Amino acid sequence: MIDLRSDTLTVPDERMREAMARAAVGDDIYGEDPTINELQTRIADMFGKEAALFVPSGTMGNQIALATQLRSGDEVIADADAHIFHYENAATSVIARAQIYAIKTSDGVFSEEDLVAAIRPNAYYYPRTTMVAVENTHNRHGGVVLSTEYLTWLSEFARSRGLSLHCDGARIWNAIAATGTTPRQYGSIFTSMSVCMSKGAGAPVGSLVIGSAELIEEARRWRKLLGGGMRQAGILAAASLYALDHIVPNLSEDHVKAALFADTISHHPNVTIDRWRVQSNLVMFKVAMNDTDIMNRCEAHGVRIAPIKPGVLRAVFHHQISIQEAETAASVVMQALDQTA
Numbered sequence: 529m530i531d532l533r534s535d536t537l538t539v540p541d542e543r544m545r546e547a548m549a550r551a552a553v554g555d556d557i558y559g560e561d562p563t564i565n566e567l568q569t570r571i572a573d574m575f576g577k578e579a580a581l582f583v584p585s586g587t588m589g590n591q592i593a594l595a596t597q598l599r600s601g602d603e604v605i606a607d608a609d610a611h612i613f614h615y616e617n618a619a620t621s622v623i624a625r626a627q628i629y630a631i632k633t634s635d636g637v638f639s640e641e642d643l644v645a646a647i648r649p650n651a652y653y654y655p656r657t658t659m660v661a662v663e664n665t666h667n668r669h670g671g672v673v674l675s676t677e678y679l680t681w682l683s684e685f686a687r688s689r690g691l692s693l694h695c696d697g698a699r700i701w702n703a704i705a706a707t708g709t710t711p712r713q714y715g716s717i718f719t720s721m722s723v724c725m726s727k728g729a730g731a732p733v734g735s736l737v738i739g740s741a742e743l744i745e746e747a748r749r750w751r752k753l754l755g756g757g758m759r760q761a762g763i764l765a766a767a768s769l770y771a772l773d774h775i776v777p778n779l780s781e782d783h784v785k786a787a788l789f790a791d792t793i794s795h796h797p798n799v800t801i802d803r804w805r806v807q808s809n810l811v812m813f814k815v816a817m818n819d820t821d822i823m824n825r826c827e828a829h830g831v832r833i834a835p836i837k838p839g840v841l842r843a844v845f846h847h848q849i850s851i852q853e854a855e856t857a858a859s860v861v862m863q864a865l866d867q868t869a
C-alpha cells in the first residue's frame with residue numbers, strides 16, 4: 529500500500545532502531561538523560577537559540593510556547609487556517625487562557641493592513657494583543673513556504689509593536705530544504721519556535737521548543753504541568769539525532785516526488801491544482817468526484833489519500849515513499865478518475 533495520507537506515517541528503519549537501542553539514557557526529569565541533553569543542545573545551537581526542550585508532540589510544543597509568553601485574556605494573531613487554530617482542540621483558550629484572532633489569507637502571509645487592524649486598542653475591555661504566530665511550511669495552504677524576506681519584515685513589525693513572534697515549525701525542515709535558509713537564520717527571526725521531528729524528519733515521537741534560556745526554564749514547568757515530562761526518553765531523542773544526520777539532509781528529494789506527482793495529475797481534465805502551492809512535500813488538489821469515491825477507488829488499487837478540507841485532497845511525500853511509488857500513485861489517481869461509475 530502506498531500511503532500518502534501524511535508524513536507522520538514514517539516508521540523507524542533498522543538503523544534508526546539500532547541507534548535507539550544503543551542510546552545512553554538517564555532520568556530526564558532530573559535533567560540527567562545524556563541523549564536528551566545532546567539533542568536539546570544540538571537543536572538550540574542549530575537555530576542559534578539559548579536553549580531547547582524536548583516534548584512529546586508538536587501540539588504540546590506550540591501550546592507551551594504560547595503559554596510561556598501569554599497571560600490570561602491575551603490574544604494571538606494567527607492565520608485562519610493555522611494548525612493552532614484548527615487542530616489543537618482550542619488548547620490556547622484552555623491552557624494559556626488566551627484566544628486567537630484569525631486572519632483569513634490565501635497563503636499564510638499577513639498584509640500589514642490586516643495586522644494593524646488586528647492589534648487591539650489599549651483599553652481594558654479589549655483582549656491584549658501579545659503575539660503573532662505563523663506556520664512554516666503551511667499545511668492547510670498546501671505546504672507553501674513563507675519567505676525569509678517576509679518573515680524578517682514580520683519580525684521587525686512585531687518587535688516594533690512589542691509583540692512576540694512564534695513559529696509552528698511542524699515542517700520547518702521542509703522549509704529549510706526548499707529555500708536553502710539555514711536554521712540559524714530562521715532562529716534569528718522568531719521569539720520562539722516548535723521544531724517537529726516526527727513528520728518528514730522521520731523520528732517516531734517528539735518536537736522541541738526553542739527560545740531564550742528564561743523561556744525554556746518556564747517551558748519546563750509547563751511541560752511538567754501538562755504531563756509531558758518523561759524519564760529515560762533518550763531512546764526517543766536518539767531517533768531524532770539519527771534523523772538529523774541521515775534523513776533531514778535529503779528532504780529535498782521528497783519535494784521532487786511531490787512535484788512529479790503534481791505535474792502528472794495536473795494533466796487530467798478532472799483535476800484542479802494550484803501548481804504554485806506545491807513548494808515542498810505536500811500536494812493539494814481537487815477532483816470532479818466525491819471525496820469518498822475517489823479515495824475508495826484509489827485504495828482499491830493500493831494508494832491512500834485523504835482530504836485536508838472538504839472537497840480538497842492531500843498527498844504527502846516522505847523518505848519512505850520512493851520516486852517510483854510517486855509515479856505509481858499519480859497513475860492510480862488518473863485511472864480512478866477515468867473509471868466509470
